[in-house]
Amino acid sequence: MKIDLHTHTFYSDGHLSPAELVMRAHQMQVDVLAITDHDTTQALAEARAYQATQKRPLQIISGIELTTRWHGFDIHILGLNFDDQHPSLASHLALQEQTRIDRAQQMCDKLAKAGIEGVFEEAMKRVGQGQITRAHIAQVLLDRGAVSSFQSAFTRYIGKDKRAYVNAKWIDIATAVEWIHAAGGVAAIAHPGSYDMKSKWLRKLLVEFSACGGDGMEVTHPNMQATKKALLAKLAVEYNLKAVVGSDFH
Numbered sequence: 001m002k003i004d005l006h007t008h009t010f011y012s013d014g015h016l017s018p019a020e021l022v023m024r025a026h027q028m029q030v031d032v033l034a035i036t037d038h039d040t041t042q043a044l045a046e047a048r049a050y051q052a053t054q055k056r057p058l059q060i061i062s063g064i065e066l067t068t069r070w071h072g073f074d075i076h077i078l079g080l081n082f083d084d085q086h087p088s089l090a091s092h093l094a095l096q097e098q099t100r101i102d103r104a105q106q107m108c109d110k111l112a113k114a115g116i117e118g119v120f121e122e123a124m125k126r127v128g129q130g131q132i133t134r135a136h137i138a139q140v141l142l143d144r145g146a147v148s149s150f151q152s153a154f155t156r157y158i159g160k161d162k163r164a165y166v167n168a169k170w171i172d173i174a175t176a177v178e179w180i181h182a183a184g185g186v187a188a189i190a191h192p193g194s195y196d197m198k199s200k201w202l203r204k205l206l207v208e209f210s211a212c213g214g215d216g217m218e219v220t221h222p223n224m225q226a227t228k229k230a231l232l233a234k235l236a237v238e239y240n241l242k243a244v245v246g247s248d249f250h
């Protein structure tokens with residue numbers, strides 16, 4: 001069985017519509033798919049509606065990638081297989097949406113001070129009905145010719161602690177786990193190998209996440225070396241966390 005529990009659509013920083021993503025999942029022979037957009041579940045209904053028109057079976061489970069703040073790191077928490085209609089969820093996610101908008105505005109204010117003006121308005125146009133992310137801002141900077149590559153938008157301006165970076169008021173990890181559990185889902189740390197933290201900090205993260213009742217962690221990520229994957233799998237066993245697999249497809 002082919003399982004992908006980490007994907008994005010254009011409702012956050014993915015390039016495909018929900019229907020296009022489902023189409024792609026069929027092409028790739030995926031059997032179980034979770035769409036885990038940043039802080040939104042908007043894609044789910046469209047993905048399910050499209051799947052209902054398809055002959056090939058595909059199990060679509062609800063998903064989300066919640067942004068949290070932990071000791072100066074933005075830690076992403078995957079929520080999987082929850083009731084996306086749970087009454088408390090919409091108001092919780094409205095909070096995250098406001099944090100996203102406020103942070104984007106503040107980052108763009110910093111960019112304006114660096115001489116790059118009007119990025120917020122342009123980025124919001126591209127966002128449409130979805131959630132604004134740093135990827136949208138990076139794309140505007142690239143299209144403007146303000147940076148020479150998508151990557152360098154992060155290394156020069158909006159990456160952690162760079163010139164236009166903003167420490168946003170994200171929820172903490174315990175709150176993310178609480179929201180996911182309240183809606184009946186499973187909470188997992190997304191890409192624990194991608195936070196640029198020392199192994200001592202990673203272990204501290206896993207200890208605290210487990211203490212909050214967290215359920216799992218991702219043990220793979222695109223282009224990850226086999227030795228690193230093996231290390232993450234070992235940590236999952238050590239901390240009694242379920243192993244989660246996904247592509248983080250954008």
Ligand code: AMP
Pocket residue numbers: 013038067074132133134135150151154155159250
């Ligand atoms: P945000 O959730 O708004 O902070 O945006 C995070 C998203 O931006 C990630 O999910 C990636 O898709 C993208 N991103 C973050 N850091 C980088 C980076 N250094 N290079 C390329 N993309 C990045």
Ligand code: MN
Pocket residue numbers: 008013038133135250
């Ligand atoms: Mn992303």
Ligand code: MN
Pocket residue numbers: 065076190191
């Ligand atoms: Mn992520």
Ligand code: MN
Pocket residue numbers: 006007008036065248
């Ligand atoms: Mn992701």
